[in-house]
Amino acid sequence: MDIKELTQIVEALLIASPEPLTETRFKACMGDDKATLPLQDIIAELQAEYERSERAFLIKEVAGGFQLVTKAEFEVYIKGLFTKAGKLRLSQAALETLAIVSYRQPVTRNDIEAIRGVSSDSSLRTLLDRKLLEIRGREEGPGRALLYRTSPEFLQYFGLNSVQDLPKLKEVEDILSEDQRELI
Amino acid sequence: MDIKELTQIVEALLIASPEPLTETRFKACMGDDKATLPLQDIIAELQAEYERSERAFLIKEVAGGFQLVTKAEFEVYIKGLFTKAGKLRLSQAALETLAIVSYRQPVTRNDIEAIRGVSSDSSLRTLLDRKLLEIRGREEGPGRALLYRTSPEFLQYFGLNSVQDLPKLKEVEDILSEDQRELI
């Protein structure tokens, strides 16, 4: 199978797939027609083709796979497809809760509230509603509190390939010295 | 706005739209940038471009709108995307049935229908098909109705060790009680 055929198959899969296309899933789709190239290479070829032909979309590596996304410049038109004015931004409370869960997962509601110093029910609910967090099992031990984790949608939402790609949590000293600089 | 720009905008809309793109919706997306051509003509141009560049997809007119679909010849590969459950997709009816079985198991079909108030045959069938539910034994007594339970696959999908780990109603209330839902 030549590269042309492979790019066509991958393109068809990207168009049809409701979630990011992973290497594993790609292999499964190929079945007995073993691909002669890794998915990564076929994607690179396809990406170059999209650039050459000035397509309105590109391929993004996200949540461990590849997915088609529209280019940023079309946002102004795409917004009209959705009833709410574009995508709703998360509140500061929700972002804090999400930050805690993403760096500390799995965590209980108590863990989150201990760090934020404030009840976090409503942010948790918002994040569950938007499928950015999910409930995943229970803590060991007597309380058996529910555990929260980030979802695959979280990775997509922030355009991350995996939780390892999260920006590194800064050390206190660095943050404080930045504050100092700001004051001067 | 020239035809090139218009085809790009329409392409971006086709990629991002969760439902077929209609002329009305297209106009709404264009806002004050009135399109100088009817959607039909832009689609024809885009379609021709896809044919020339041998894309693996084409534009199909359905339900009064347009959507991207993959060419039939790739069906054999695309099937592979749906063989194993990635994300779980259920109809509202199936979700309701699953919720009742999760919390009330073991239950009979009549128990489920009493709560939902409608026949639940097809949802039960879907859920059995997807291996989220299983039939285990029969009710005591004259009717000897079949009893439904959640399956091991159900637990695995949701990361639970046992049905006892499902969030309790009390915990559900805790998360949901927040009447003051956060504005995001």
Place this chain on the structure above:
Amino acid sequence: MTLKAHRIDLEMFEGPLDLLLFLIKRDELNIYDIPIAQITKDFLRYVDLAKELKLHSAGDFILMAATLMKIKARMLLPVEADSDDEIEDPRTELMNMLLEYKRYKEAASVFGNIEQQERPHYYHIPVTWNPQQEDQTALLEDVKLYDIMLTFQYLLKNYEEPVMHSVAVEEVTLTEQVDFLSGLLQANKSLRFSSLLEQFESRLIIVVTFLAILEMLRSQQLRVKQTELFDDLILSRGTEFGH
């Protein structure tokens, strides 16, 4: 400061820790050596407002006020000079909480920036996800445990106690369908499930037949083969067939 200014200020804070960090920054205080009396005084002025405004998190502010007053009181206790024990600064725990919270607050603003940067990109999601979609109703995109909770909660709210002794009228029984299938398997070595379905008009009969298959499968009167998901089921006689 007017009350109005306070109100605006207070709503900007995510909670008591956020307010404390604000006071520390505003007054250029050293987080490692917080002047507890001063900060307690300032903090209490805000807490009064929190109560007045019936702020959603007023309880959390009041709790922090109590903590601050406790620390203040402990700071006033004389330190015994001859004590061998290393005396812990009463402010240590609060300081650690503030530092920890500050890290995540910082991370939250990074997340906010990424969100902003990702916003203009829209992911492609196919309009129809599965050609073999078994249901005419729209499919929910990705079902989570949370959806199951919500749904059950919702159903319970709308659930009225069932009328006792209601009898469901069935057109066909499970036993009838088991007999029917046995008959067919007696005559044919194997059957296609799809060809069975073609014979039935009512969904109920189809489901009962399906349940009959499951029942026969369980008692090993029948075997089912399927080459892959969504493929046709092929039924044949099981080890206990005819028993």
